[in-house]
Amino acid sequence: MTTAVEANADGLIGPTHSYAGLSPGNLASSLNGGQGSNPRAAVLQGLEKMKRLADLGLPQFVLPPHERPDIPFLRSLGFSGSDARVLEQAWKEAPTFAAAACSASPMWAANAATVTPSADSADGRVHFTPANLHTNLHRSLEHAQTKRALEALFPDPARFAVHDALHPVAHLADEGAANHVRLCAGHGEPGVNLLVWGRDAFAHWDGPWPARQTRQASEAITRRHGAHGVVLAQQSRAAIAGGTFHNDVVCVGALETLFHHELAFEDTAGTHAAVRAAATGFDPIFVEVSSADLPLADAISSYLFNSMLVSLPGESRLTLICPTETRDNPRAHAVAQGLVASNGPIGRVEYVDVRQSMRNGGGPACLRLRVVLTEAEIDAVHGPMRMNDDLFGVLTGWATRHYRDRLAPADLADPALLTETREALDSLTAILDFGDAFYAFQRT
Template sequence: MTSAVEANCDGLVGPTHSYVGLSPGNLASTRNAGEVSNPRGAALEGLAKMRRLYDLGMPQFVLPPHERPAVGFLKQIGFSGDDAATLEAAWRTAPALAAAACSASPMWAANAATVTPSADAADGRVHFTPANLLTNLHRSLEGPQTSRALRRLFRDELRFAVHDPLPAQPHFADEGAANHVRLCADHGEAGVNLFVWGREAWERWDGQFPARQTREAFEAIQRRHGAARAVFPRQARAAIEGGAFHNDVVCVGSRACLFFHERAFEDRGLMEREVRAAAEGLFEPALVEVSEADLPMADLVASYLFNSQLLTVPGEDRLVLLAPAETRDNPRAHAVAESLATSNGPIGRVEYVDVRQSMRNGGGPACLRLRVVLTDVELEATNPAQRFTPGLHTILADWVQRRYRDRLAPADLADPDLLTESREALDELSQILDLGGDFYPFQRAS
């Protein structure tokens, strides 16, 4: 058996973290639109979560924020002048487009890409397909820079394959690992890949909220990666209508454990049969289901119980669930979470983490990370400057304290000083993380 670990690549919250309400179907994003955010607090919360995982013995990496405001996008759609003038004109005449150009949504790295570890890939490399995220305008801007970021972290082409995003067409709408679950006996062994989709490409979708992931997108990724033992369960329409815009709002899995809500899958029985058939001879799946009676959808979405991280912690024989503080604060969700440890199942205990700034935009602990299974050799082939350590934590916390605002109203996104502040911050960050002097678009334009 090849030794491997599940590393977490967390998105660092950007300086323009705000509550503008850009994401239909994300109930928290809609509910908090117009409120004042705290970018500094959000970034420090994210760093504290990374530190907790490091302290638990988990390999942890930092993914950099994207350049925002995305002035290049505004120039592509006809705004002109110097960068400050371009931003001013966009806010004056097309504020919805300007707001999209300022979104800090790349912080939710679960949407960065779909990942196939070398144990499952046909060519023995780790494969990444950055998500095109075309359902929402503000997120559709991310693909090219995400590709660049992944290629800086996973530079060795003999061990890693970072593909381009799928074609930017509705037929191939792709939201990344937020809709993907991998089950296995051990991270280094062959696994079963669940590619969860919301609609088919030619299907007439008439739901209140968009079904963001197509089956055809995941089928293309499975072919591209050569991912073995793939199953394609459908996300329940009731889940999407209830505010589960990604599968990771209603389901999380790690090792042999699939922890999910009763309404996660359109055909729960079919999902189980297909998973068990794919896992036959490899491992026995442990399916842990929570009923609607125990946790109604409204409490599920409010608490984000399933948008937790399931962790294989060194020295512990059962999984650890790292849940948001909102799970602890919701009586129904808290009761379900605490019952896991006493059930003698695969989840041994629960920890809670404060990521409230992210949660107010609908992103829990699982949204903030991209999971990548790496062998010891692959781990050593990554960019060492992006690997989280206590020393890097100190450097980044100081950087955030100096560079980020602690109060940002949506109207403040039009401030030309924020453009300058953000670029100065990101220029320094590119040096801290050894990303190169050409990593960001503004660096290449200068």
């Protein structure tokens, strides 16, 4: 049996972290749109979460922020002159595009890519397809730089295959690992890859909010990865209408266990049956929470299912790492405590403070990309991006020096913020050993 672990690669929250309310269907994003943010607190919360996972014994890696404001994007719209002039013109003449160009949304690494581990791929490599995030303008700007970050973290083509994003059209709308759960007997053994789609690309969609993942996108990714053990399931239309913009808001899994709300799937019984049929060498365990115990609105506001379900070294039962909002919601907290008190697969619940992310609709699971890696694959990863005591200290000092502690949406137009952001990213490339041509502004 091949030994493997599930590592996490978290998005490092960027200096332009703000609440611009850019994502229809993301209720927290819409509710807090226009309010002031604290980028420094946000990045420090993210770093504390990464350090917590590393201290628990799991491999933890850092994905760098994207260059924001995205001046090349604004130039493509016809704005010209100095970079500061481009930013000024865009905010005056096309503020919606300017806001998209400033978004720090790449922080949510669950949307960075879909990952197929080597145990499940046809050629024995780990495969990544960056998500095109076609549904939202601000997120559709991410995939090219996401690919550069993944290539930096996973540089060995003999072990890793980093693909281009799918063609950016509505028929192939792809939101990445936020709609993917892998179940298995052990991380190094063949597993079941459950990919959840919201709509058929060729069928009429009449929901109040976008269904962001198409069935055709999920099918294309599994073909290009040569993925085995694939189960495609439809996301619940009721859940999407209620504000479940990604399936990871109502579903999470690890090893044999799938933990989900009763409204996670359009056909729950059929999904369970398909997973059982695809499982090899293990019996899937389904932990389902009813709407009576946890109404959908509470599931969304507490982000109980957007927690990280992890297998910790030396522990026989799984640990659920929840946002503090779960603890503060009486219904969600009762469900979490009931899991621990039972004889089920989840034996411990821990809480992390990611409030700055939560106010934009992103919990602990949104901030990380799960990647199953063997020992040899971990050795081939770019070492300076692995979280440890030294990197945590360096990045904490870096963030404290370069990030503002208060940012209103109007501040995104400040040309000084453009300068500050570039200084921060230029320094970061040295810390993570990327060279001096990782970002567009460095290459020009």
